[in-house]
Amino acid sequence: MxxxxxxxxxxxxxxxxxxxxxxxxxxxxxxxxxxxxxxxxxxxxxxxxxxxxxxxxxxxxxxxxxxxxxxxxxxxxxxxxxxxxxxxxxxxxxxxxxxxxxxxxxxxxxxxxxxxxxxxxxxxxxxxxxxELSKKYSFHNIIGKSQSMQKIFATVRKVADSDATALLIGESGTGKELVAKAIHYSGKRKDKNFVALNCSALPDTLLESELFGHTKGAFTGATESKQGLFEYANGGTLFLDEIADTSPSVQAKLLRVIEDKRIRKLGDNKETEIDVRIITATSRNLKDMIDENTFREDLFYRINVFPISIPPLRDRKEDIPLLTEHFLKGRKKLHPDALDTLTNYNWPGNVRELENVIERTVVFAGDETITQDDLPAEIKNTICNNIDCSLSYQEAKEKVIKEFSQNFISCTLRQTGGNVTKAAEKLEIDRANLQRLMRKYGIASSEYKE
Structure with missing residues (x-):
């Protein structure tokens, strides 16, 4: 034995x-x-x-x-x-x-x-x-067991070996760069460079210089020649984040690179052939921008060969426990009530915000177990943060009441080990009334029995 x-x-x-x-x-x-x-x-x-x-x-x-x-x-x-x-x-x-x-x-x-x-x-x-869970629910450091994330993993595997462009669409903080890296490191280019650039971080002139490089004397301050990121990524992948923030001039040059697979440094007359897979990302609606004449339609169709939509964290809340455990890295334990609070929060900053909250809480929590009291005030105040301002007053009110009732009744049932009678006493309502609310909000006491 x-x-x-x-x-x-x-x-x-x-x-x-x-x-x-x-x-x-x-x-x-x-x-x-x-x-x-x-x-x-x-x-x-x-x-x-x-x-x-x-x-x-x-x-x-x-x-x-x-x-x-x-x-x-x-x-x-x-x-x-x-x-x-x-x-x-x-x-x-x-x-x-x-x-x-x-x-x-x-x-x-x-x-x-x-x-x-x-x-x-x-x-x-x-x-x-x-x-086994890590293998099943993670993919190149992307964590998720939700159906939407499993679909993304499947898509990544399918498109990884292609040379065609991919467009990643999602809010800030959803992990677009991680998905881009997953595509690169799952494919035939994995042994070559993966190069990332945030297009919104640089003004036009610097952005062009970063992308295409420049010759000595191409502009004031260009004291020596410089290799651009397209050349540096040759054979590999170039990830252009926030592609929507590029100017019409840069968009035109990007379109030509995708079509001709050639680049020209600033100040140079000769073109250089390149072999680069281009992956772009945006948190904006490019079709609306096309209608507003702020984004080129021909470039959109060139970069949109493989569109991949990455859902916000609020739409895949079943992944929050996995993500939380991943970010905790075994340093602290998490009380069930604290996990409930994290799950019910709306996460406007998505996965990046969750990671930052966990890091901050680990540092400031005094005990080995993180409780609800250790969480930041904006996280604990979930009712206010979860209001969808696009709803009517009555719709928003009904949504808040439903979420409050579900969370509060579930929390009480957890404390009583699924005992409905004790939960009713604790809530100071009739047992029959509690059972009616449980049926209304789809709560089963069996889920909380020890």
Missing amino acids: ARIMVIDDDPNTCSLLNRILAKNGHDVTTETIPSNAVKSFRGDSFDLVITDFYMPKMNGLELLEQVKNINPDVDVMIMTAFATVDNAVDAMRKGAYDYIVKPFQNDDLLLSIKRILEKRRLSEENKQLRA
Whole structure:
């Protein structure tokens, strides 16, 4: 069942434990000299170490520290005939999982071992499950189990090996650059450069220089020739974020590059052939801009060969628990009420805002578990933040009441373990009235039963 190492300077104790554990199907190794045990541990793997506390040259705590340095995941049980509270506390602090006093009953020992191995089994299963979930719900650092994100993953896989342009459409903070990187690193160009540029960050002249490069003396301040990003990305991918913010002059030049696959540096007469896949992104409606004559229609059709719409976080709230766990990175735990609050928030800044909130909360939260009180005020005030101003007064009012009722009743049922009678008492309403509200808002008490 398990590989167990027993260390005790008394050979009789080692022999006794060997018989007991082997009889129960365990593979047992015994050592009477702690230093030899450490050597054996370095060259082999064990599920559990059982060691005596008082031994010559190296006591149980010193051995505990050494085996934990070699393998932090191994479980250790300390045995001693001279039990003190201080020793037990010290052993637990240094990583021992259990502490048993000699002489012990065989059944007590076996029960402790069974408990340790069960915990270990659950831990391994949890690690495996997390790895499977990560593989299933993440794609090149994009996290999502929602149907909309799974569709995006499927689309990325389909378009990755193509040389055609792709247009990523989504609000700020939804992860457009991550999707662009996923396309690049999933395709045949993955060993070449991925180059990203935010078109809204530079004025026209600098933007053209960044994209196409320039020769020495091309403009005031051009003291030497410079390679443009198209040349730097040759063979790879150039990602142009906020393409809607480019001027008509830059749009015309981009159109020509896409059509001719040639570029000309500023101040140069000769053209250079390039092989670059172009991925663009925008948070604006390009079709509206075409109607307003602020974006070229011919360029739109050139960059829109593979359009990919990335949903805002408020439209894929089932991904918030996964994203939150990803951003926490195991540094803190999250109370269920805090997760409910994060899930109910509207996230106008999308995934980027969620990441920033988690980072800030991890720093300022005093305890190991983040509670609702640790969250920023604007996040906790979810009712006001979730109002859709495009609705009529009556529609908005009904929406807010529905969300409040669902959240408040769900929270109370969670606190009462799904007990409707206790929840009704806590809410100070009739049980029948609570059941009516639960039917109205689609709440099942069975989801909260422990």
